[in-house]
Amino acid sequence: MKVSSRLQLNKHEKLIKKSILAKTRKSAPREYTPEQLEHIRMTRSIKAERDERLDISQSLAPPKHYLGGFTVPKSLRSYNHQPGGSYEFKAPYEPPREDGYTPHEVVLFRTRWNLDKGPGIPVAPDHLVGTYPASRTAASILDLHRSLGVQEGDARDRKFWKLWQNTYADKVARETEGDVRNEEEDFYVGFRTLPQEDPALRVSGSLYLEEEMADKNHSDTPVHPPHAIPSAPYFAPLSITPTSTKEIPRPPPPTTIIYPLLRIVLPTRPLARVFARLSRALVTGMPYVGVIPLADRKDGKSVFRRITRLRLSRMRALLRDTAHRLEGLHGGFPGLRVTHTDRGKGYKGERLSEGFPEEFKQIKVLMRPGLLPMAEIDEWRTLPNVTIRWMDDLGRELTDDLKEVVESVSMEDIEQSQSFMNEEDDDSEHEKD
Structure with a gap:
């Protein structure tokens, strides 16, 4: 049996040899x-914003308790x-x-x-939480409404949606006879009616050929040759001035599948994305429906109303903490960027003495009328600052x-919102990489 002259190294010795070769070898x-x-630069840029979001999340989330009430120090990415x-x-x-x-x-x-x-899930409306650039909400709603391939008339007719898609034939859009009948119509139900006397509606046949030709040849309007067509009648101008444009009622907005209940405008995208993520569940991370007893989840309308109240109270608590930390309370937001x-x-003492600008602290909230008492x-x-x-x-x-619109939506906003959504998809792909 031939004895191998090669030394057999254990796992620890192999690691030492690998580290020595890595230091001496000049690759x-x-x-x-x-x-x-460009891809590496983009991923580093996305990671810088993601690290900022993690620090904001740790600032807004309560500390986690371990080992009988002891808290673990938080490691901030900005450090x-x-x-x-x-x-x-x-x-x-x-x-x-x-x-x-x-x-x-x-x-x-x-x-x-x-x-x-x-x-097993009650049929009821649903909530959605999204993040958009400011003044693009209307364009985003219309863009989502059009991306589903639903026309305004179809959306108004369909009172029930199954997972955002109507996969069955629409019975509401079909022409049906009226359900309300009077006594005279009920008496003649089952009787066969004679052919209609209107030549334009009945089927032509040899029996009515002469009558049809006579109707076609007879006309009350005079026939003029092409070179002697009389001029159009003259319409005198109105002697009464029309009403002012202020009295014309504003047309209602199109009937879309979704509509907003609440808009909260924040100064930066990292703040908005963290706010949206935390508002989708309770403080402990439990979904809103988890606090409702099983016996009470059978009524879809009741569950929807209770979840709406829970969402609004959760968003108000997050808004309070965000406004206070922008003012500098509780240590503020470590790692938060203004530009x-x-x-x-906190990086080398940045914005520790002067704080954030006043316009950066302003938060705007838009509500639907009648949403809250x-x-x-x-x-x-x-x-503060809300x-x-x-x-x-x-x-x-x-x-x-509530009579005039301050913001307006145009086709340019819709195109820009579509490009923004495409960029967000690219960002998610980079984050996966």
């Missing part, structure tokens, strides 16, 4: 194509960029995208009709008298 730097360099942090000697820093540091809004939507989610050029609050709306008004306004079914801001 050539890897070369990247321009496309790969990794500090001198001596774990990111100092790694990949270079890339600033986040500039479009993420413009006002964004969190929108709470409600479906106009019931949704069928399957057996894309900032490194984050006036006593509860007054509680929303007491929050302004309450009204809006219509498309999310457009209304005046105090």
